Amino acid sequence: MITAISEAIFVINSAGVIEMINPLGAKLFGAPAEMLIGQTWTDYLQSPFKDEYQSLFALWNSASDEANKVTQFNHGPKEIIINRADSTLLEADLSLSCLPSIQIGSEPLFIGIMHNLTTHKAEYNKLRHLAHTDKLTGLANRHAFDDALQTNWNDSINHDQPLCLIIIDVDYFKIFNDQFGHVNGDKCLQKIAQVLAEVLPSNNAMAARYGGEEFVVILPNSNPLTAEYIAKNIQNRINQLTFTDIGLPAQTKISVSQGIACERSGQYRTPTALVCAADTALYRAKSTGRNRINMSS
Numbered sequence: 056m057i058t059a060i061s062e063a064i065f066v067i068n069s070a071g072v073i074e075m076i077n078p079l080g081a082k083l084f085g086a087p088a089e090m091l092i093g094q095t096w097t098d099y100l101q102s103p104f105k106d107e108y109q110s111l112f113a114l115w116n117s118a119s120d121e122a123n124k125v126t127q128f129n130h131g132p133k134e135i136i137i138n139r140a141d142s143t144l145l146e147a148d149l150s151l152s153c154l155p156s157i158q159i160g161s162e163p164l165f166i167g168i169m170h171n172l173t174t175h176k177a178e179y180n181k182l183r184h185l186a187h188t189d190k191l192t193g194l195a196n197r198h199a200f201d202d203a204l205q206t207n208w209n210d211s212i213n214h215d216q217p218l219c220l221i222i223i224d225v226d227y228f229k230i231f232n233d234q235f236g237h238v239n240g241d242k243c244l245q246k247i248a249q250v251l252a253e254v255l256p257s258n259n260a261m262a263a264r265y266g267g268e269e270f271v272v273i274l275p276n277s278n279p280l281t282a283e284y285i286a287k288n289i290q291n292r293i294n295q296l297t298f299t300d301i302g303l304p305a306q307t308k309i310s311v312s313q314g315i316a317c318e319r320s321g322q323y324r325t326p327t328a329l330v331c332a333a334d335t336a337l338y339r340a341k342s343t344g345r346n347r348i349n350m351s352s
């Protein structure tokens with residue numbers, strides 16, 4: 056009967072031994088049904104799911120109350136990882152239920168219904184990546200920045216660690232666009248993004264596109280000296296960028312202005328206040344001549 060059902064299904068006894076499995080179920084386990092029947096299903100589970108289900112079965116078998124036994128095994132749906140016969144891993148969700156009316160001897164059987172999550176997971180990860188990434192530069196986008204700033208802010212307050220922020224704005228970028236065209240302007244932004252990704256001091260630090268020709272770097276657990284050092288590195292490397300590879304004159308040069316703000320001992324009450332302080336410092340860097348770094352006092 057289960058062969059005709061268009062879900063991946065297997066039936067096990069109370070010792071966890073596979074009694075029946077339909078072709079779709081066998082496909083998820085990665086072996087023919089004939090080979091799977093008689094085997095212990097938890098042998099095909101990746102840790103920690105294997106231990107978890109073995110404990111559940113042990114608990115069920117040890118329960119003295121029959122009613123309790125039955126309800127304990129309306130389990131799931133729950134995400135699991137199947138360690139398939141060919142050693143590849145497959146993500147699935149599994150609902151496992153006791154079938155008290157169908158018995159072998161005096162023991163009821165259990166039915167497992169599985170769905171392959173591989174495609175959904177891949178799609179989800181792809182969409183998640185797209186939702187957090189700036190399409191032009193490949194850096195984190197504004198949404199990802201907002202999330203990361205809040206997380207780093209919480210960590211900084213909870214662990215009494217400093218947190219620095221650098222806001223970076225390209226100087227006279229309108230002129231660059233007007234002179235060399237929007238497409239080359241885009242390539243210029245990509246080069247800047249590449250520099251920012253390369254100067255990050257640790258995996259915890261993040262460079263993001265804040266919007267337009269404005270970028271931001273989050274430096275967790277960094278003091279103002281480190282932030283200034285990184286800003287100087289950004290300044291030097293951006294001043295040295297060349298554009299001959301995209302067909303622009305050899306003398307084409309760009310610069311950025313940068314504003315830094317650091318939270319050390321509670322001087323900013325919110326992450327937004329920290330951003331505003333870095334923005335004000337950036338404004339001063341712009342108004343005092345550009346290609347400068349200004350530290351919020």
Ligand SMILES: Nc1nc2c(ncn2[C@@H]2O[C@H](COP(=O)(O)OP(=O)(O)OP(=O)(O)O)[C@@H](O)[C@H]2O)c(=O)[nH]1
Nearest residue numbers: 224225226227228229230232237238240241267268
């Ligand atoms: N090519 C390109 N240009 C962009 C993009 N986003 C914003 N811009 C351009 O960035 C320029 C920003 O101009 P402004 O705000 O006047 O600033 P600016 O010319 O850099 O001058 P200052 O910031 O004052 O030094 C505008 O010309 C926008 O069109 C983008 O994704 N690609």
